[in-house]
Structures are given as structure tokens and as C-alpha cells.
Amino acid sequence: MRKKLGALILAAVPALGIAYFPRSHAQDGQDAQAAAQSNVPHYLRHISSPSNEVDQIIEEAKVLDAYHGRFGTSTFINGNITLEHQIHGKNVTFVFHNYVQQGEQVRYGANGFTMLSQAEFAAVTSDIVTTLERAAQEAYNDHSNVSRRIIEIQEVHLKRNKRLGENEKLEDLLDQPIPDYPGLTIADGLNIPRLTVTDFVPTQLHFGPLPRSILGVTYLNSEVVGYHPLARQIDFVNGGPNVLKHELVHNCRKLQGIPYAFEFDAEFHASMVEQDNGLWFLRHPYLEDARSLAKVLFRFDAKRALENAIPMQLMLGSPIRRDLLEDYVVKIRQIRTEIRRTYLDDFLPEFYTHHAFWTAVNEDLNDGNGAFKIFMWSKYEPTLLQGAQNTSRWMQQNRQIIEDASRQALRNIENEQPAEGGIVMALRALPKEEREALISFASTLGIQAQDLGPALRVLERLADSGALNRLGRLR
Amino acid sequence: MKRFPQKATLPALAFAAFIGLAGCVKKTFDTEVKxxxxxxxxxxxxxxxxxxxxxxxxxxMTERDGKLEFNYHSLKLEDVLSKxxxxxxxxxxxxxxxxxxxxxxVDLFNQRAHFEREEQKVDYRIDRFSLVLTYDxxxxxxKSQRRGNDSVGITNPYPQGLTDLDIMFAGTNLARLLQFTAKYVDDAKAGNRLNQIENLVMSVQYEEEEPNPDYPQVDPNNATRWVQRSRALRIxxxxxxxxxxxxxxxxxxYRIGADGxxxxxxxxxxxxxQGSSTxxxxVLDRNPANQRGHGTPDDVESLSFIERGSELYDSRRDLLESLFKTPEVERRQLPKEAPIEAEIVRVGELGQQExxxxxxxxxxxxxxxxxxNYSLWVKFKDEESHDHANPRPRExxxxxKRYFVPGSSSDVQARVVEFYRVKPEFAQRVRLVTVNNETxxxxxxxxxxxxxxxxxxxFLERDRNDLVTPFRIDYDSGNLRISLLDRDRNPEPLYEAKAEMSRPHTLNLRNDARTE
Structure with a gap:
């Protein structure tokens, strides 16, 4: 799992903008205070954590400007300073990439070498340990009611359908073995994720650079998480460990283990625990469905809002219309809270209660967020067509047409699935070396990794034309 | 992460996010309706x-009292099982x-046991949904009903009002709920008038070629192996x-066990x-008594023109044979990784490895x-120089003895050939040998x-027990041809040496004898 910055980098706030939108005295005060503290880790020095959301957007862009181009790699895990530490009672190995002990000092190599004192390195370890502790706790808190709610909903359903006696409690039965299936319990059969905070804690946390715009990475089921120093800086700016929390949701194999992570939009789910600034909502690809739902259900047009707030993309930097953006971020916060609460508090319990049904629905709709979209439509009335009343009336008037289109769409999806995505599947099936070679070749043509999409679509059309039919079999 | 990888390969995990973010167009229900x-x-x-x-x-969804409720029967049970x-x-x-x-x-992060347990959970659900679907x-x-294919927009009620949650809940006694029986049979049993009019027992023993579980990691030479099997049924x-x-x-x-x-x-x-005269x-239960699932039907088939049990043997032998699934060979055996070594052997240093x-x-x-059931083939020893104009006596x-299927000219399945030595008093200075394969x-x-x-x-050499035994036996085994050799014939007839070679398409056996 990777969390990427592609879209953000394309829309980085320009340096020139600073002249128009000077930093506040409060921020300057925070900076000065931070610099004065000897225990501030070296990568957080000179970075502020503004309370105003628009200031966060601007500061985040400055951090990106300062560090853009420093995405790199850790060639080997070996040779870095490692530290064992208990986080919420679980042993975690912290690997500090490119930090190497040299006598009394620690050598740090990100862009050339810097020497850190033991005290400076202690600030680094303290910061990362504390950040992980906080991120795991917050990620768990966001899911702490899920297990209980699932059991409650299931119990009501099973009693209503007479599968459970009136005086029986489902919770009392969950640990009972299933006959003929050694080692399995009733809870396993029902696929109930019984969560604890340690489920979100990885066994290895790698603090170090990641390649190609990736801020964080989690290898599914392995409990190994990577966290980029730049991500830590962005999290600092935005006032909370959002990137790390996102990865820790991927890390929780009861929620996103294999094969379940393939059955819904795992990135969307992980993004629900983030509480970053409003610009992420306006542009991040993982939140595309959230923007779409916000438009049709809440009448908030994210595309127009972005165009209004940042009217031009200039190579020398783009101007922000601060008055508009100040207004939008308030609305975005309301919307995100609504979507986030619905997802975590209501949808997830329903999804796991009828897991077999909803995963099949996602497949049927060819949409990892299909189940969540249905859920949102069960909770909110659409407002897009000049308010709820008018929209509801329009839906009634067009019901027959909509049902016809629904039938036709399902047939189309069913019929065209084999050809669709053949190239993508082919790419995925390529050996690693060949994929790297393709990316490298594309870069020689001036195509960056994140711009490969249009090229792939051209190849898809070739596939549709029959020239690359062979690839359809890979789906 | 790509949303619907069909195959959980590592490249999919490592590369998917990149593709997903690259803006690849995916045709979803959402985009298609729009x-x-x-x-x-x-x-x-x-x-x-x-x-x-x-x-x-x-x-x-369905609307009830002004509220929207999810319709858990809006998908076909087949689609849920398929997922x-x-x-x-x-x-x-x-x-x-x-x-x-x-x-x-998997091994780097020590995940094998975890994935195997996840597989067991999925197996449980597959078994449960399959049973309900079979009952349906x-x-x-x-009832002689047929269901149409187009289920879009209609409700597909599951048997007994079950939902996916009811089916997954182990407390729901599916075996009791889903009775694969007919009222007329139950009534006959209850009324003690289930009159047996035919009782047929059939059995067969045979050899079967099956995938070799050791191939290719442990035994790279044999993709298959031969095993002895027996089957018996009572109808x-x-x-x-x-x-x-x-x-x-x-x-x-009924399947009959090895003990009868x-x-x-x-x-x-x-x-x-309902209403049928035949x-x-x-209803089939393909799991034998010692396997999970025995006693629970796993398939239902429609039959034609069957009026009594013996006709199953005559016209639906495939159905009977399907009761004897060849046991699945465990293909998940982890390769035994040999240590990586450096071995240098110069030509001439190898020696005999036959x-x-x-x-x-x-x-x-x-x-x-x-x-x-054999034919006789006689071979003279090769000579360095042989004068065809003035042939010398030969040894x-x-x-x-080359074995064939009785009543045919074909070799037996494993193409068995036995080689015998001739007693010394008959083997030397031979001018002519004639064989009669009838007598x-x-x-x-x-x-x-x-x-x-x-x-x-x-004429053939005897061992110390005065039995005529071959000094060599050749036969096919999987992709190999095996030669068993008793090289010293002493002190007991014992095939102490075995040679293996790739199985040839044809047997090249020379015959220097005249055939009557």
C-alpha cells in the first residue's frame, strides 16, 4: 500500500505566493519556540504547525517545495540504527534509515552527510516513537466501536430470523468452536474483526526515504510499515500523524488483510482516519468518491471550489484566493466529518455484518466503494438538483428511465469486463525488472510515473481494437 | 491499491497503487449509468x-414505512458464492x-500459517453457501422449475429465508433446515413400506496414474506416479x-469401504x-466417510430415462465414478531448498553413475x-566383426519375454519385458534359434x-531355489523406463541395481531368432 503525493506536487503552492500571504506572528512565535527547544528533531526545525487551515496548506506546500526531489531509496535495511521499543504492549523494531552510529555522533545521510549529536538523535527517536504511539491510538479510537456494533447488529438480525434464541447473547457464543472445522470459532465464521489497539501497531517501523512521491508504505499482512521523513513533516504541519494513521489502517490485518483488502477500496477506508487540511479533500485521488458523494448528496462541488480557490496553475507558483479558501475549508470540514463518521461508525459495522453480501455487491458493481455509496444513499437525501425536494421529485419522475439504465449498465459491465483493464493487468503481471524498465523507458520520453495513465489508456484502446487481445486473458 | 485484482500476486501488491493513481479509466456501475x-x-x-x-x-434497497432497508436478496446466491x-x-x-x-x-514475514487459517475460514463459508445453493x-x-438468467432488479430469495449472515452463522443448523428428501420417500419410510426391489454390488481394482506430489522440487524426473486403487458400490x-x-x-x-x-x-x-414417471x-455426496462434508450433499443432477438403480451403472457410469474422486495430491508442499554450493568437476572425473x-x-x-501372455525375443551377443558370408557360431x-494384453497384440500398460539368461550348455556355439510364440x-x-x-x-537359467527368474526386468513408470538388475545372481535372486532412463516412445528390442 502506498500513499502518494502526485497530485499535490503538481499543485504545489508557489513561493511567490508568500509575498501576498505573509505568515502570521503566531506562526513566527511557534517557529522561534521550536528552534529554542533542544529536543526538536532536526527534520522539524524551522517548520511551523499553524492552527489556521489555510496557513497549514501554505506551510505544507513550502515543505514540499523545500524537499521535493528528495524522494530517494534505502538500498539496504542493514547498517541503519535500529531500536526496540514497546508500543501499546507490542514489541516494535524501529529502523532509522540513513542514520549510522559514528563514534560519539550519528551520521545522517539524506542529501550528503550531516553529523548529529547523541542528543539530536535522541530527539529523533523520541519523536518517532511518540508519533507511532499516538497514531496507533488514534487509528484504533476511530475503529473502537466497530466490533461491538457488528455484534449488536448481528444479534438483532439473528434473533429476528430465529437463528438465535431470545435469551441468547451472540457474544457468549463467539468463541465456541465450529464442529468439523478445527481451530475455527463462530466469530471466525462470521468474520468479525475483534479489534484491539495492538492490531494497528506494526512489528517494524521504517523511518526513511521512499521512492517516487510515496509518503508511506505498508506491506499487507506483514506488519511492516515505511514512513517518509517528509510525511512526518507534513503530519507536523497539519497537526496530527495523518499519513502514519493511514498506513496503520492498512497494517491492521483484521480489517485489511489478504484477501479482504482486495474486496473493497482499502485506500478510501484508510483515508477516512485522516484529518488533514482541506486541500487534500479537494485534490487527493483516494478521495475522488468522497468528492463525488459530497457533490450529489451535499451540493458541494469540489472541482469548482478548487478552481475558484486556485484559479490558475502557474509555473512560477499559483495564487490562492484566501477568502474563498477560508470559506471552503469550513464546509469541507463539515462534509469530511459527516462522511468519516458515517463510514467508521455506521458503514463498517454494516459491511462486516453482511460481509459476504457486500463484497459480492462491490464485485457486481465493479466498484470497491459500491457498498459505501449504497450506504450513503440509504442515509442521505440527494440535494444536487436545486435542493432535496426538487431532487426527490426529479428522481420519482425519472424512475423508469433510471431502472432501465441500471439494467443496461450491469449488462455492459458484465460483457465488457474481460477487455477492460487488460493492459493494466498485463503490466501488473510483468516481472519487477520489466516494470522498472518500462518506467525507466517512459522517463526517457519525459513521461513521469504518475503520467503513465494516459499512455496506458492509449494501449487500452489498442487492446480494444484487437491488436492486443491476448492481454484480455490476464483478467 | 488497485481495487479488484483477480490474483493476489506480489507485483499486484507492489505496483497497484501506482497504476491506480495514474488515472486508469475503470468502467464501474457508477460511470456506466452516468x-x-x-x-x-x-x-x-x-x-x-x-x-x-x-x-x-x-x-x-426496499422501502418500508418510509424507511429504506437493504435488500440482502438483491444478488443471486451464485454471485455471493463466486466472491x-x-x-x-x-x-x-x-x-x-x-x-x-x-x-x-510469505516466508520473509512468516505469514504461511496465517494465510492457511484464512483459507480455512473461506473454505467454511464456501461449504455453507454451496450447500444452500445445492439445496436451492x-x-x-x-418442482421442475427453471430460473431465468436475468436477475437485474428482481429479488432472488434464498431458501428458507436465509441471508448471508444466517448462512455464515454456525449456529444456523443448515443440515436440519435443508432436507434433501421427498415427502413420498419419508412417508414410505415412516409407513415401513420401503420395499427393496434391487440390490446390486459392484467392485473393481485398478491402477491409476496421478500427479507425483514430489514433483518437481523433490523428484524432478517423474511428473506422475502409479497407484493401486479399488472401488466398490452397493446400489x-x-x-x-x-x-x-x-x-x-x-x-x-452406498460406497463400500476396503473392509467391505x-x-x-x-x-x-x-x-x-413432481409429476415425473422416471x-x-x-443428490450426490462425493465426500467419503472419513472426510469433512460426508453426509452433506454437494451436488444435484438432473437425470433422464432412469427406471431402476442398475440403469445408473448402464447409462450413468460417469455419475458413479464421480463418487470416487482421486484424492487431491498435496501440491502445497514447500520445496526443499538445497544449499547453494559451488561444484566443479572436470571431464573424466565423474566415474560410473549408471x-x-x-x-x-x-x-x-x-x-x-x-x-x-508374453512373446519370446532372443538376442545373440554382439561381435566386433561378423562375416555374413561365413557366419561363425554365436553365443x-x-x-x-515381452508381455502383452491377453487377447491383443498390445504391450501391457507399463510395457514390461523380462530378460533371462540361457543355461551355459545351451548358450554357446549356437547356429540357429527358432521360437514358437503360440506354444x-x-x-x-x-x-x-x-x-x-x-x-x-x-533352456533358461535357474536361481539357487531352482526357479526360472529373470536377471533383469524393464518397465515404464511415469516418464521413466526402469531397469531392475540382478547382476551377481548370488546368493539370492535379488535386484540390487536399478537404472532409470527417459521413457522411450517405442521399445527397441532385437530378435535374432527365427519365428515359426
């Missing part, structure tokens, strides 16, 4: 977005020991009528559907002798002596 409404019904983008939501509501099978496939892919990249991933099919066949037909008409109304088929005891539950039950609905030696001796596992190297007689003419004629056993 496209149809804008392109074909000329709606605006905003109207189409509302239309998508409407489509989701109409398809997956579970997809998950199983993902786990099988990642646990595939022959995929080196996923194997390294049984009920429809018994019983019953008349259920109040006034017996001696016609079958119900059939039960039939299993407790029938492996096949055949019923008459036995046309078969035979594998066993002090206990090797034995041929095949039964191929049915009376005298017999061996007499071979198995040999005639040997030696230099300056009268011809000697007799059964082959008269």
Missing part, C-alpha cells in the same frame, strides 16, 4: 449523478509454493408405493420429481502376468549337434 443517462437520455451531468444514486436505491471463491483463489495464489516471489514474501437447485428440480432400488408395483421410486447408492462395509450415509439418492433428480544400489533389493510393483546373450517352445541348434527343442523354461 454515461447511459447522459449519452442516451440526454441528461445533464448533475441529473446523471442523481440517477446513479437512484439506480443504487432501486436495486439494493468467496475469488477470495479462495487469492489465497491459493499467494500460498502457491511454485511461485517463487510470493513464496519469498434440488428444490427447483423437484439399491426401492418401491415406495402403498400398493407395490415392483417399480423403483427411489434409489440409494457400506458407509452409513448414501452417496447418491435418486428421486422422482427417477430424474440425483545404477542406484539397494542392499535390500528393488522390486517391480506391477502385476502383469496372466498365464503365458545367446538373453531370451526376453512358447524354443529350438536351439548348436554347432555340430542335433537340434534341441522344448519349453522355454527348459
Amino acid at each position: 454515461r447511459i443517462l447522459t449519452e442516451e437520455y440526454s441528461m445533464t451531468e448533475e441529473q446523471a449523478m442523481v440517477g446513479v444514486g437512484g439506480a443504487l436505491r432501486y436495486r439494493f 468467496q471463491r475469488d477470495m479462495k483463489q487469492s489465497l491459493q495464489d499467494i500460498l502457491n509454493p511454485n511461485d517463487a516471489e510470493t513464496r519469498r514474501f 437447485k434440488f428444490v427447483r428440480l423437484m 439399491m432400488s426401492f418401491d415406495c408405493d402403498t400398493q407395490p408395483d415392483h417399480r423403483a421410486d427411489y434409489i440409494e447408492v 462395509t457400506p458407509e452409513a450415509n448414501p452417496a447418491i439418492k435418486v428421486f422422482k420429481s 427417477l430424474d433428480v440425483a 545404477f542406484q544400489i539397494s542392499t535390500d533389493g528393488w522390486s517391480c510393483p506391477l502385476e502383469y502376468r496372466v498365464g503365458n 545367446i546373450e538373453y531370451v526376453a 512358447k517352445m524354443l529350438e536351439i541348434v548348436r554347432e555340430g549337434e542335433a537340434a534341441q527343442k522344448g519349453m522355454d523354461s527348459l
Whole structure:
């Protein structure tokens, strides 16, 4: 799992903008205070954590400007300073990439070498340990009611359908073995994720650079998480460990283990625990469905809002219309809270209660967020067509047409699935070396990794034309 | 992360996010409804977005008392089961020991036991959903109902009002809820008038070629192996009528174990559907008594023109054979990784590596002798120079018996050939050998002596127990041809040496004898 910055980098706030939108005295005060503290880790020095959301957007862009181009790699895990530490009672190995002990000092190599004192390195370890502790706790808190709610909903359903006696409690039965299936319990059969905070804690946390715009990475089921120093800086700016929390949701194999992570939009789910600034909502690809739902259900047009707030993309930097953006971020916060609460508090319990049904629905709709979209439509009335009343009336008037289109769409999806995505599947099936070679070749043509999409679509059309039919079999 | 990888390969995990973010266009229900409404019904983008939501509501929800409720029967049971099978496939892919990249991933993070447990959970759900689906099919066949293919927008009620949650809940007693039976049979049983009118027992022993579980990691030379199997069934037909008409109304088929005891539950039950004059609905339980799932049907088939149990043997032998699934060979055996070494051998240093030696001796596992089902082949020893114009007397190297299928000219399945040495007093200075494959007689003419004629056993070398035994036996095994050799014939007849070679397409066996 990777969390990427592609879209953000394309829309980085320009340096020139600073002249128009000077930093506040409060921020300057925070900076000065931070610099004065000897225990501030070296990568957080000179970075502020503004309370105003628009200031966060601007500061985040400055951090990106300062560090853009420093995405790199850790060639080997070996040779870095490692530290064992208990986080919420679980042993975690912290690997500090490119930090190497040299006598009394620690050598740090990100862009050339810097020497850190033991005290400076202690600030680094303290910061990362504390950040992980906080991120795991917050990620768990966001899911702490899920297990209980699932059991409650299931119990009501099973009693209503007479599968459970009136005086029986489902919770009392969950640990009972299933006959003929050694080692399995009733809870396993029902696929109930019984969560604890340690489920979100990885066994290895790698603090170090990641390649190609990736801020964080989690290898599914392995409990190994990577966290980029730049991500830590962005999290600092935005006032909370959002990137790390996102990865820790991927890390929780009861929620996103294999094969379940393939059955819904795992990135969307992980993004629900983030509480970053409003610009992420306006542009991040993982939140595309959230923007779409916000438009049709809440009448908030994210595309127009972005165009209004940042009217031009200039190579020398783009101007922000601060008055508009100040207004939008308030609305975005309301919307995100609504979507986030619905997802975590209501949808997830329903999804796991009828897991077999909803995963099949996602497949049927060819949409990892299909189940969540249905859920949102069960909770909110659409407002897009000049308010709820008018929209509801329009839906009634067009019901027959909509049902016809629904039938036709399902047939189309069913019929065209084999050809669709053949190239993508082919790419995925390529050996690693060949994929790297393709990316490298594309870069020689001036195509960056994140711009490969249009090229792939051209190849898809070739596939549709029959020239690359062979690839359809890979789906 | 890509949303719907069909195969959980490591490249998918590592590369998917990149593709997903690259803006790849995916045709979803959402995008497709929107496209149809804008392109074909000329709606605006905003109207189409509302239309998508409407489509989701109409398809997956029902309205009750002004509230929307999810309709858990809006998908066919087959689709729910299919999704579970997809998950199983993902786990099988990642646990595939022959995929080196996923194997390294699984083992690096010590995940094998975890994935195997996940697979067990998915197996449980597959078993549960399959049973309900099988019952659904049984009920429809018994009522002679057929279901249409187009289920869009309609409700597909599951049997007994079950939902996915009811099915997954182990407390729901599916075996009690889903009775694969017919009222007329139950009534006959209750009324003690289940009259047996036919009782047929059949059994067969045979050899079967199956995938070699050690291939390719442990044994790279044999993709298959031969195993001995036996099958036995009891087929019983019953008349259920109040006034017996001696016609079958119900059939039960039982597997019979190796000890001759039939299993407790029938492996096949055949019923008459509503209004049918023949036995046309078969319920199958393919799991033998010692396996999970025994006693629970796993398939239902529609039959034609069956009027009694013996007709299953005559016309639906495939159905009977399907009860004897070849046990699945465990393909998930992890390769035994040899340590990486550096071995340098110069030409000439290798020495003889022709035979594998066993002090206990090797034995041929095949039964191929049915009376005298062999032909005789005689070979003279090769000479360095042979003058065809003035041939010298020759020495017999061996007499071979090549076994064939009785009543045919084809070799037995494993193409067995036995090689015998000839007693020294007959083997030397031979001018002519004549064989008769009908009588198995040999005639040997030696230099300056009268011809000697007799059964082959008269001329062949005997071991210390005075038995005529071959010094070499060749046969096919999988992709190999095996040679067992008794090189010293002393002190006991023992095949201490074994040689293996690739199985040739044809047997090149020389015959220097004249054939009568």
C-alpha cells in the first residue's frame, strides 16, 4: 500500500505566493519556540504547525517545495540504527534509515552527510516513537466501536430470523468452536474483526526515504510499515500523524488483510482516519468518491471550489484566493466529518455484518466503494438538483428511465469486463525488472510515473481494437 | 491499491497503487449509468449523478414505512458464492509454493500459517453457501422449475429465508433446515413400506496414474506416479408405493469401504420429481466417510430415462465414478531448498553413475502376468566383426519375454519385458534359434549337434531355489523406463541395481531368432 503525493506536487503552492500571504506572528512565535527547544528533531526545525487551515496548506506546500526531489531509496535495511521499543504492549523494531552510529555522533545521510549529536538523535527517536504511539491510538479510537456494533447488529438480525434464541447473547457464543472445522470459532465464521489497539501497531517501523512521491508504505499482512521523513513533516504541519494513521489502517490485518483488502477500496477506508487540511479533500485521488458523494448528496462541488480557490496553475507558483479558501475549508470540514463518521461508525459495522453480501455487491458493481455509496444513499437525501425536494421529485419522475439504465449498465459491465483493464493487468503481471524498465523507458520520453495513465489508456484502446487481445486473458 | 485484482500476486501488491493513481479509466456501475443517462437520455451531468444514486436505491434497497432497508436478496446466491471463491483463489495464489516471489514474501514475514487459517475460514463459508445453493437447485428440480438468467432488479430469495449472515452463522443448523428428501420417500419410510426391489454390488481394482506430489522440487524426473486403487458400490432400488408395483421410486447408492462395509450415509439418492414417471433428480455426496462434508450433499443432477438403480451403472457410469474422486495430491508442499554450493568437476572425473544400489533389493510393483501372455525375443551377443558370408557360431546373450494384453497384440500398460539368461550348455556355439510364440517352445541348434527343442523354461537359467527368474526386468513408470538388475545372481535372486532412463516412445528390442 502506498500513499502518494502526485497530485499535490503538481499543485504545489508557489513561493511567490508568500509575498501576498505573509505568515502570521503566531506562526513566527511557534517557529522561534521550536528552534529554542533542544529536543526538536532536526527534520522539524524551522517548520511551523499553524492552527489556521489555510496557513497549514501554505506551510505544507513550502515543505514540499523545500524537499521535493528528495524522494530517494534505502538500498539496504542493514547498517541503519535500529531500536526496540514497546508500543501499546507490542514489541516494535524501529529502523532509522540513513542514520549510522559514528563514534560519539550519528551520521545522517539524506542529501550528503550531516553529523548529529547523541542528543539530536535522541530527539529523533523520541519523536518517532511518540508519533507511532499516538497514531496507533488514534487509528484504533476511530475503529473502537466497530466490533461491538457488528455484534449488536448481528444479534438483532439473528434473533429476528430465529437463528438465535431470545435469551441468547451472540457474544457468549463467539468463541465456541465450529464442529468439523478445527481451530475455527463462530466469530471466525462470521468474520468479525475483534479489534484491539495492538492490531494497528506494526512489528517494524521504517523511518526513511521512499521512492517516487510515496509518503508511506505498508506491506499487507506483514506488519511492516515505511514512513517518509517528509510525511512526518507534513503530519507536523497539519497537526496530527495523518499519513502514519493511514498506513496503520492498512497494517491492521483484521480489517485489511489478504484477501479482504482486495474486496473493497482499502485506500478510501484508510483515508477516512485522516484529518488533514482541506486541500487534500479537494485534490487527493483516494478521495475522488468522497468528492463525488459530497457533490450529489451535499451540493458541494469540489472541482469548482478548487478552481475558484486556485484559479490558475502557474509555473512560477499559483495564487490562492484566501477568502474563498477560508470559506471552503469550513464546509469541507463539515462534509469530511459527516462522511468519516458515517463510514467508521455506521458503514463498517454494516459491511462486516453482511460481509459476504457486500463484497459480492462491490464485485457486481465493479466498484470497491459500491457498498459505501449504497450506504450513503440509504442515509442521505440527494440535494444536487436545486435542493432535496426538487431532487426527490426529479428522481420519482425519472424512475423508469433510471431502472432501465441500471439494467443496461450491469449488462455492459458484465460483457465488457474481460477487455477492460487488460493492459493494466498485463503490466501488473510483468516481472519487477520489466516494470522498472518500462518506467525507466517512459522517463526517457519525459513521461513521469504518475503520467503513465494516459499512455496506458492509449494501449487500452489498442487492446480494444484487437491488436492486443491476448492481454484480455490476464483478467 | 488497485481495487479488484483477480490474483493476489506480489507485483499486484507492489505496483497497484501506482497504476491506480495514474488515472486508469475503470468502467464501474457508477460511470456506466452516468454515461447511459447522459449519452442516451440526454441528461445533464448533475441529473446523471442523481440517477446513479437512484439506480443504487432501486436495486439494493426496499422501502418500508418510509424507511429504506437493504435488500440482502438483491444478488443471486451464485454471485455471493463466486466472491468467496475469488477470495479462495487469492489465497491459493499467494500460498502457491511454485511461485517463487510470493513464496519469498510469505516466508520473509512468516505469514504461511496465517494465510492457511484464512483459507480455512473461506473454505467454511464456501461449504455453507454451496450447500444452500445445492439445496436451492434440488428444490427447483423437484418442482421442475427453471430460473431465468436475468436477475437485474428482481429479488432472488434464498431458501428458507436465509441471508448471508444466517448462512455464515454456525449456529444456523443448515443440515436440519435443508432436507434433501421427498415427502413420498419419508412417508414410505415412516409407513415401513420401503420395499427393496434391487440390490446390486459392484467392485473393481485398478491402477491409476496421478500427479507425483514430489514433483518437481523433490523428484524432478517423474511428473506422475502409479497407484493401486479399488472401488466398490452397493446400489439399491426401492418401491415406495402403498400398493407395490415392483417399480423403483427411489434409489440409494452406498460406497463400500476396503473392509467391505457400506458407509452409513448414501452417496447418491435418486428421486422422482413432481409429476415425473422416471427417477430424474440425483443428490450426490462425493465426500467419503472419513472426510469433512460426508453426509452433506454437494451436488444435484438432473437425470433422464432412469427406471431402476442398475440403469445408473448402464447409462450413468460417469455419475458413479464421480463418487470416487482421486484424492487431491498435496501440491502445497514447500520445496526443499538445497544449499547453494559451488561444484566443479572436470571431464573424466565423474566415474560410473549408471545404477542406484539397494542392499535390500528393488522390486517391480506391477502385476502383469496372466498365464503365458508374453512373446519370446532372443538376442545373440554382439561381435566386433561378423562375416555374413561365413557366419561363425554365436553365443545367446538373453531370451526376453515381452508381455502383452491377453487377447491383443498390445504391450501391457507399463510395457514390461523380462530378460533371462540361457543355461551355459545351451548358450554357446549356437547356429540357429527358432521360437514358437503360440506354444512358447524354443529350438536351439548348436554347432555340430542335433537340434534341441522344448519349453522355454527348459533352456533358461535357474536361481539357487531352482526357479526360472529373470536377471533383469524393464518397465515404464511415469516418464521413466526402469531397469531392475540382478547382476551377481548370488546368493539370492535379488535386484540390487536399478537404472532409470527417459521413457522411450517405442521399445527397441532385437530378435535374432527365427519365428515359426
